[in-house]
Amino acid sequence: MYKKTSEELVSFIKNSPTAFHAINNMANRLKENGYEELLEGKCWEVKAGGKYFVIRNNSSIIALNIGTKLDNYSFNVAASHSDAPTFKVKENAEIEVKGKYTKLNTEGYGGMLCATWFDRPLSIAGRALVKEGDAYVTKLVDIDKDLVMIPNVAIHMNRQVNDGYAYNKQVDMLPLFGGSECEKGDFNKLIAENLDVAEKDIYGSDLYLYNRMAPSIWGANEEFISSPKLDDLQCAFTSLEGFLKGSNEQSINVFACFDNEEVGSGTKQGAASTFLADVLKRVNAGLGKNDEDYYRALAASFMLSADNAHAVHPNHPEKTDVNNCVYMNEGIVVKSHAGQKYTSDAVSIAIFRGFCEKAGVPVQFFANRSDAAGGSTLGNIAMSQVSMNSVDIGLPQLAMHSSYETAGIKDTYYMIQVMEEFFNSHIEEVNSSSLRVVK
Structure with missing residues (x-):
């Protein structure tokens, strides 16, 4: 079951070279399961028992599975x-x-490990805006072949490279596209041919490099998976699968996948935007609920902020905290930080541990070394727009922000199980000191 689940993850990642492709694949998965698309610029007609999704910028998505017994409802958000x-x-x-x-x-987009992008087959993918009559139509681009490469400088010409080298993104990181036969305009011509449109009809594009190396399941006992973009498509995939499997009649289940986390989330489609708040408020109103109902619902609502975590490195165990460190294939990671880069607190940790216990899933705890700065994630950023109890979780991995990352095959399965348990549950506020989880 572990390997089968990881093979499904591999298939999803291979077909998702950019955020635009990932969201398109999620939307298709939702449609296959009876979800109806809502457009932000149109009037919404929603009802109890309905299943819907909304896309913003072709790179972020929110899906909703609405219960039928909403007298005391709340939002379950992953x-x-x-x-x-x-x-x-x-x-x-x-x-x-x-x-x-x-x-x-x-x-550069985000904080990558530059060295991992050299000397491997790369290609180009993203979106283009094509003019069709009076409309500007978004079309997905994927040049499905080994197209470009970033060549290293030979050690004979850079003798100090193994002693440490600061890569200059304007000098060292530019990909080689063609040789002497390449003519000016060939790149734009290639994009137009891929879309089967005229060059003059392409009015805009967002195009990115992606690693062509195929994902791999490997190890002495096939216990590891390596792939591009495990951070965070592993969590996106498992959250969606758990969302589709889970259901409860007393809650509004919400699957959210935001773009631009790697550059701070401060865009119209990022976690810092009004996207989540807009969707929740419009659904609340569409169900005939008022503001009082909405704020009452938020008081018992709960978010699982799912973004991968650093596993102990086999060559550098000193890089992680002595006790609060995690290992691949040993379960879901709960992340905590005194400075609140992570949203986990005693309340949210306790509730999440209960979900893991019911799902039969192991749980681990991560904190940064006290003398080292860690990264941030989308949970506390999203809470600036919609306040609810939240726990930051993830799956343990090595080489985060490499072009080819590594994780454990068991953990993908574990996350789906706990996500399903979460979406099968309903949370109620008992009083200011306690919450109750019911099926």
């Missing part, structure tokens, strides 16, 4: 993110080098 560190192709991308090479002008 949130993840669709983006990963990579390189974005700039406008006027082609750079000619002495008439012999053409390389592409790119810039």
